[in-house]
Amino acid sequence: MNKKVSERLVCSGRVFASAAALCCLCSTGIAGTVPPVIGISSAVQSATPTSGILTRAELKRIHPNEIGDVLILEYHNILPHPHDPYTSSPDQFRKVMQLLYSLHYRPISMSAYLNNRIDLPAGDSPVIYTFDDADESQYRILPDGQVDPNCAVGLMQAFNKLHPSWRLRGTFFVLPRDAFGQHALRAQKLRNLIHMGYEIGNHTVTHPQLSRLSNTQVQWQIAECDHLIDQLVPGTRVSTMALPYGISPRDRILALHGKYQALRYENRAVLLAGADPAPAVISKKFDALRVPRVQPVKGICGLYFWLKFLKHHSYEQYISDGVASQTTIPRRFAHLVNKARLDGSKLVIY
Numbered sequence: 001m002n003k004k005v006s007e008r009l010v011c012s013g014r015v016f017a018s019a020a021a022l023c024c025l026c027s028t029g030i031a032g033t034v035p036p037v038i039g040i041s042s043a044v045q046s047a048t049p050t051s052g053i054l055t056r057a058e059l060k061r062i063h064p065n066e067i068g069d070v071l072i073l074e075y076h077n078i079l080p081h082p083h084d085p086y087t088s089s090p091d092q093f094r095k096v097m098q099l100l101y102s103l104h105y106r107p108i109s110m111s112a113y114l115n116n117r118i119d120l121p122a123g124d125s126p127v128i129y130t131f132d133d134a135d136e137s138q139y140r141i142l143p144d145g146q147v148d149p150n151c152a153v154g155l156m157q158a159f160n161k162l163h164p165s166w167r168l169r170g171t172f173f174v175l176p177r178d179a180f181g182q183h184a185l186r187a188q189k190l191r192n193l194i195h196m197g198y199e200i201g202n203h204t205v206t207h208p209q210l211s212r213l214s215n216t217q218v219q220w221q222i223a224e225c226d227h228l229i230d231q232l233v234p235g236t237r238v239s240t241m242a243l244p245y246g247i248s249p250r251d252r253i254l255a256l257h258g259k260y261q262a263l264r265y266e267n268r269a270v271l272l273a274g275a276d277p278a279p280a281v282i283s284k285k286f287d288a289l290r291v292p293r294v295q296p297v298k299g300i301c302g303l304y305f306w307l308k309f310l311k312h313h314s315y316e317q318y319i320s321d322g323v324a325s326q327t328t329i330p331r332r333f334a335h336l337v338n339k340a341r342l343d344g345s346k347l348v349i350y
C-alpha cells in the first residue's frame, strides 16, 4: 500500500534543539541532504567488543550505556526504482546494513528490547528492523521456491550468511488479508518468518486513520488483525502494533489494549511512523503508547541524520555491556531509570 507519503514525520523537541549544534558538524547542513555512508566512520564505537563482566578498565574504554537510545528502523517497499522517499532499492537496503554493521550496530528483536534483555557483545549497539504494510517486495517467493534475493528477507539472509553476527531479527507489521502479495503463500510466509527469528506485529486490517474511527471500529481493526494472523498461523504471539500513518486513535489507550466481542488484544508497545531513536525501555522517557522509529531516508530526522547525531552525542546511544542479564549505565543517567522495567536485570551504575 502506498500511503507512506502522508505518514507523519514529527521530530521531538530534542531534534530541533540539537539541529543547530549538529549543523556545524555536517558538510551540507541539516536542512540539506545528509550524504549517505561517507563521512560516518566506524569511530562512532571506539571499543573493541568483548564479552563477559566488564572490568573497570573496560568500562572506561567501552562506556556501556544501557539506558541510551535505540534505533528502530521503519521500512516499507524494496523496489529497484524507488518512486518515493519511503521506498528503498535493494542496493540502498544492502548499503544501510553494511553501514550499520561497520558502526557496530546489530539487529535485535522487539521482544529483547521490551524485555530489557538486549543480548549483544560489549560495545555493540542495537538496531531493530521493522517493516510496515506487508508489501510483496518485503518477502517474495520465486516460482522455484527460493526467496527472491532482492526482497528484504532475501537481502537480510544474504547479509547474515556473510556476517553471522548480523542475526535475522525484526518485526513485520502486517495487513493480514493480503500479506506479502502472493495470496496463497500468506500463511507459509508468516510461518517462515517466525521460524527464521522474526516477529509479527499488528498494522490493523485495512490501514485506516484510527483517529477517524469510533472506539468500536478501532478495537475491531486491531482485534481482527490479531485474529486473522492467528487464523493463518495458530498460536502466533502478537504483542506490538504500528499505527497506520503514525496516527493514534482518539482514545489512545485503545491502541494498547481493548476487545471486540470475544476478541481481546494486549500490546506491549505502539510504534509511531517517525522520527527519533527510541528511549531504552528502562528509561523514564519510554512511553509504550508512543515508541518512535527512524526512516531510512536522507535529510532531517532520517537515518543518516541520526547516525551523525549519535556519533557526536554518543552518550545518548545505547551501548551494550555484553551481559544480557545486567543493565549497566553511567551514573549521570541514574535518575532516569524506571526500576520497575528492569525486569529482574541487575542494575550496575558506574
Ligand SMILES: [Zn+2]
Residues within 6 Å of the ligand: 003, 132, 133, 203, 207, 243, 244, 245
Ligand atoms: Zn502502513
